[in-house]
Each structure stands twice: as structure tokens, then as C-alpha cells.
Amino acid sequence: MNTTLPVVVVIVYVLLLTLVALRARAAREFKDFSIAGRSLPLALVFGSLAATYIGPAFSIGFVGKGFSSGFLFWGIGLAYAAQNILVGIFIAPRLRALEGCHTLGDAVGQKYDRTCQILAGVISVGVCVGLAAVMAKAGGDVIKNLCANLAVAMGSAGHEMLGNLFDFPQWSAVVIVVGITALYTTFGGLKTSVVTDAFHFAVFAVLLPATLIWILLFHPNPGITTFTKEVANTTSAGLSSTSIVQIIGLLTAFLLGETLIPPYANRALASKTTAVSRNGFMLAGFFSIAWFAVMIALGITARTVIFGEPNEDDVLFLLIEATMPKLAYTVLFIVLLSVIMSSLDSLLNAGAVVFTQDIVKPFVKLSDNITLNIGRCATIIIAIIACAGTITVKSIVSGLLVCYTIWAPAVLPALIIGLWIKRPHPLAGILSMGVGTIVAVVFKFVYPLNVPAILPALAAGLLAYALGHWMEKTKFGA
């Protein structure tokens, strides 16, 4: 393989990313850092939302699911699309309409009280750090594989000394990907995060579907006729091997697990108008229907190229290796790096903003300049914790499921009910967040059940909310 071209592709990509990040300019005020001055247009809100939710699970993971169970996971993914569309219609415009809100915690604080804001802030930072650790691990894996690939190519071309430069351990790969992402997020804040997300989105939204069309049209095996046969075979096999309870659990996790996690809420709050906020979420929801179909279709095409039972996470790599020119393998790593960095930068920024706004600011009165600097320091600290946290991440999907299981029961009942009822009571918010978190942790780690922990935890959070609301309304015990 020609070794120059892959290295040139990587260098061009890094230069373009740097150029885009520099053009987005550094944040001058905390309002720029946290909500991009509330100036984001529709295309950037949509592109950034889609780039944030499309992480390794919705790309590599879905291709693997397409390989093993056909269009079954496309049907389950519809729950995720429905979630985005419902948030767009009912919640995002209401969030955007709240004055002076930088975070979800702010919204909770406005509807309940300061204690609820701090509690929501602590849970949000925890979830952002957890998700960032998962993305850091995925990014480290991709960088390590990319560099190992370049090292082998250089070694076989006789440039062993140069190839050895690319052969480094996993922890260095994690530090490189998190370091680059933290660098532009620290200085630019949300605006840079959103602009670079749009860049990443443009890269993978063009290249991955183009790969599918290229394989279907020009590769002799699978070809378009074989593909249609495989759709029926794999989907019926997937349906017969998945129980109804499993499908219900998956539908619930896809419907609620990621609802309004801090990076999404930041984009709702940073939209130019309430209409942009609503339409951005709805478009992102409709887009996911098409995206999942493309990923599943890539997985199904792989069935006629890859034989045996490979690891689901390897299917995309094996498919590209078997069907595309050698250079495409390097481009695939660039695409995956885009997928991961666009999620990671959003999580670092959201965690830092939440920490500053919901945990520090309620206790200390600060000037705007100091607040901005605290936000920047928090970005770096969260990045360091995420790097260290990669040791605890067993697999990407299991790491994501832990975060979703805690997020939905802990925050969603208090937030959604608080936005809709006239006089939400602080006790209801505190009880719901506290009980939801504890029950989720207990059933996820201490006493695992046969049903997903998100279900009992959500029920407990809702019951605790109802109890708190009733106690304050009736002045019970007063």
C-alpha cells in the first residue's frame, strides 16, 4: 500500500479541524461559552444534535446489529426518533422560552428551588463524566487502531523507524484524542463545539452513505439483488431470537435513556428562537430514521462478504477492508474519529457548564470573567477524569447503558413534570431525583433484575414525585 496517501489524509483532516475550530473563535463571555450567545441557527442545532447522538453505538454498534438481526434494530431505533420528535414538540421550546437559563439545572432551579438545581447539577456532571469516559475509551481504540494500521503499512514499505513512531500504548491514544478535543472545547466553549460538530457531521453523513451506495452498486458481491434476500433472512432470524420482554426493555432504553441529557439541553437553550429549538430536535429525530436505515443496511451487506460469526463491533471494519480500496480504511478511521470527537466535545462542554452554573454559582457570586475561567478549568478537569475513568469502562455499550439507567429516572420525572404543571413543589423534585438515582444504582449494581433497571427506577422516581407533591400540597405533618 502507498504509505504517503493515508498520512496525507490524516494531516489534511487535522488541519481542516484546526481551521474550523480557530474560525469559530474563542468565547469572550460565559454566555458564549455555555449557550453560544443564544444565536445558533437551525442547520447548526440540527447538525450538532445529530453529531452528538451519533456516537460509536449508533454507528459501529448499529452496523453490527444489522449484521446479526437485520432491520429489527431499525424498528427499535424508531423509539429514539420518536423521543427526539416528542422533545422537539413538547419540551425544547418550553426550555428555550425560560429566561436566563444556561443549563437544565437552571430550569429545575427556576421551577423548584436552589437545592433541586444543585442536585440536578451533581447528577448531570456525573452522567457527563461517565459518558465522556466511554467516548474517551472508544476514541483511544480508534486512534490506536489507526496508528497500528499506519505502522504496519510503513513497516511493510520499509520505513520501520517511522512506523515505530505510530506504535504506542492505549493510554497515550486516549490522551491524544481527549487532549485535542479538550483543547478546542476549553477555549471556544459551546460555539466551537457546535461548529466542529457540524464539520464532523458533514464528514460522516456524506462518507458512510456514500460507502453503502458504492458497495451496493459497484461491488460484485453482495450486489443489490443479494442484499434484498439477506434483508428478509436476517430480520426474521433477529425477530425469532429476541423475546418480547427484551424488545420492551430496549424500546424503553431507546425512548428515555438519552432524553435531554445535558449536551442536548444546552443545544435547546442555545437555539436562536423557540421555533429553531423545536425544529432542530424534530429534524434530528426524522434524520435518525434514515441514519439507522443506512447503518443497518451496511450491516446486512456485510453478511454476503464476511463469513462466520465475527464480533459485532468488528463488522464495519471487516466490511470496509473486504470491499473498499485500501485508502478507504484510513478514511473510515477518520470518520469514526469524527463520530467520537463530536460526542466527546459536547459532553466536556456540557459537564463544565453544568458544574460552573449549577454547583459553583449557587454558592459564590462571581464576575463573568472568573465564571468563564472556572468553566474552562472545569473542561480540563472533566477531560482528565474521563481519561482516568476509561480504566473502569468494560465495553462501550455497557458503559452507555449505566449512564442511561441513572439519567432517565433521576432527572426526567422532575424536569418534565416541572415544565408542565403550574406550581411544582421542591420536596417532590428532591424526592424524585434522590429516589430515582438510588433505585437505579441499587438495581443496576447491587441487585440486578431480569428486567432493565431503568423500569423500576423510573416507576420509583415517579411515585416519589407524587408522594412529595401530595405531602406539600396537603401540608402533611406540618
Place this chain on the structure above:
Amino acid sequence: MLSIVKIFVVIAAGLVMASGIWVAAVLLRTLTINRPNPNQNPPTET
């Protein structure tokens, strides 16, 4: 039935690519637009 799936997949791929191109175009416009210097006084009407 199967031909519907085939058409759906091709349309989905087209829509995803179109979304990518749309976002890229808006991004390019956002990054190349001439923004006023915040340190400069706004122009006065005559």
C-alpha cells in the same frame, strides 16, 4: 415488499448525504461571513 426496502435504503442514504451537504454549506457560510469587530463602534447613521 423487498423492492420497497431497496428503494427505502437508497432514499435514506440520499437523505443522510443531503443533510450532510446542507449542514456543510451552512457551516461554510457561518465561517466565512464577515463579522463586525466587537471592539469597534457600530457605524452611525447619517
